[in-house]
Amino acid sequence: MQNEKSTTPVSGYTMVAVCLLLLLLGTLGAAVGAKIFGLLIFLPCMLAPGFFFVNPNTSVVLVLFGSYQGTVKTNGFYWVNPFYSKKQISLRARNFDSEKIKVNDKVGNPIQIGVILVWQVRDTFKAAFDVDNYENFVRIQSDSAVRRLAGMYAYDNFEEDSEMTLRSGHDEVNQALEENLKNRLDMAGIHVIEARIGYLAYAPEIASAMLRRQQAAAVVSARFKIVEGAVSMVHMALEQLAQKQIIELDEERKAAMVSNLMVVLCADKDVSPVVNTGTLTP
Structure with missing residues (x-):
């Protein structure tokens, strides 16, 4: 060559x-x-x-x-x-903002994705003679690279693990996209200066359902943290009462106290306190 x-x-x-x-x-x-x-x-x-x-x-x-x-x-x-x-x-750096294409991610969810590519010609012989039209070659290969990238990662991950996704792994995903484009465009003498995802969203037909799923996952995660903190506070309260010998509670009253504290600490609305002026004896 x-x-x-x-x-x-x-x-x-x-x-x-x-x-x-x-x-x-x-x-x-x-x-x-x-x-x-x-x-x-x-x-x-x-x-x-x-x-x-x-x-x-x-x-x-x-x-x-x-x-x-x-x-x-x-x-x-x-x-x-x-x-x-x-x-x-031309040897100038050029911007290419691809159209939003509809593809399936790793788990099969339809998503819309677009890429922003900054490129320039480095080898004029390859650009002139190794491909038919190097500008059209850039467009088609960018589209192909985006489709391949979308199939490698899920859009989002609702489970608590470290799997990389299109939404969370910005630097790693963009690096994978850039390396893929460099390999594809090298034969046309094209140097990839920068490549990154410019648009990412669920396809319209599942966007509302996925939004509800994200909201539910956020609520569950928040509730988990609230319950975790409430249990710690109840445990600390019982320990402090026992150590300072402020009051001696039997198992039944401990259970009632734990129930009341959990209701107060985990409720999503302000509670109305009730003051007991009587005795603890039934």
Whole structure:
């Protein structure tokens, strides 16, 4: 496989001076009747197609009758063989914001996902000759990489484990996406500067159900923490009463006290306290 090679053509300003000289000689030859020198007038017209500009962060790929001659990357004004074909390729960094595509995640849930890709051409030979259209190649391969990424991870994880998901593993997931795109786009001479998920959501047909599931999971998790804290507080209260010998409770009264404390501590609304002014004896 051939690789990119840089070349530096003749300065265009030098050839402009040559063309002006040929035009002057041809004009003088025609004036004095020298037909051979008069033909020099037509040479600048034949040389004119060889002039071209290279703008900053732009390259020009030169091809002569199907043979790759090199790439000009230094900006300036140049002249080459008029028979060279010249293809301009931008070296600027470009943003690609993919459309939201509908795919299934690892567990089969339909989701919508989109990617933001920052890329630029590094190897002009590969971009020009190894793929048909490198810009279209970037779009299609980005779509394919996003579909593969979605199949590797679940959108979210409702169980208490450390499995990585699309929603929670931002850095790791984006790194996996970037590595995948680098491998895919390398054959087209494309350098991936950055790749990350730009849009992520459940598909509309299951979004409401998944929202309710997330809310239920959040409520269960919150209740678990509340009960865990309430049990600790009740245990601490019983220990403090026993150590300081403030009051001596039998098992039945302990059970009643635990029940009341748990109701007070775990209730989702403010409780109305009742003051007992009597005795503890039934």
